[in-house]
Amino acid sequence: MNRLAQPLAALVCGTLFGFGLALSGMLNPARVQGFLDLFGAWDPSLIFVLGGAVIVAMAGMLLVKRMKQPVFGDVFHIPTNRRIDMPLVLGSAIFGIGWGLGGFCPGPALSALSMGYLTPVVFVIAMVAGMVFHDRVLAGRI
Amino acid sequence: MTTYLPSFAGGLMIGLSAILYLILTGRIAGISxxxxxxxxxxxxxxxxxxxxxxxxxxxxxxxxxxxxxxxxITASLPLAVLAGLLVGIGSRMGSGCTSGHGVLGLARLSPRSMVAVVTFLAAGIVTVTILRGSL
Incomplete structure (x- = not known):
């Protein structure tokens, strides 16, 4: 049952995620860059996206902690690594630069694919190439 | 108010999606x-x-x-290529992006995610400040 239920859950959760992104304003690179433009024409509204998402996720984590296993799975795959290391900081800095330059992070870029603009398509192709390049070439060397 | 409320509602949905995915499949909804x-x-x-x-x-x-x-969309296509490459490399190197670190990581109070969020926000703010010449 899990073999069917898991992808179905992923489809529903992905759609809800994409709908939330569309409603929130995160699909608009100009809004995202406005949020990051702290010293210019700052648009603080996207704080409420992160705030709303973290509040719900935090409440949900209380439930997860009481569960022995996920509904359609055997174990929870939750990261256990606690080391603050070079790949974490350097990678996050590189990600932040790319996020600022384009106004897209991975979720919104994928969601925007359905809207008929060329830029998200180009961005996503480059992003996947960057991911594969990291995982096959850079991983373990930094 | 007109922009804050949809943003908050959208955020609630994103959080619900992420936690539902964890409860149902046991996996973190980190998009990268x-x-x-x-x-x-x-x-x-x-x-x-x-x-x-x-x-x-x-x-x-x-x-x-x-x-x-x-x-x-403000970015030209060459800039979108550069931005996409950096987002792809950086998110994999840093083990996450705005969803995995930003939503679930902060909700789990993960120290790694807190460092990641502060780092990518700072890098994004510096980048946009230079890009727009805001200072």
């Missing part, structure tokens, strides 16, 4: 992780279904509200 693993062919049905859902999201939004979400 999902896409990176999908690109390597790992759990194609699970990861592919989530990505398909992400793409369908705005279409459902269009069906419900009757309008596309507002989008203003």
């Amino acid at each position: 992780g999902i896409v990176g693993r999908l690109a390597e062919g790992a759990l194609p049905w699970l990861n592919g279904a989530f990505v398909l859902g992400l793409v369908l999201g705005p279409l459902v939004y269009l069906a419900v509200t009757g309008a596309w979400p507002e989008v203003t």
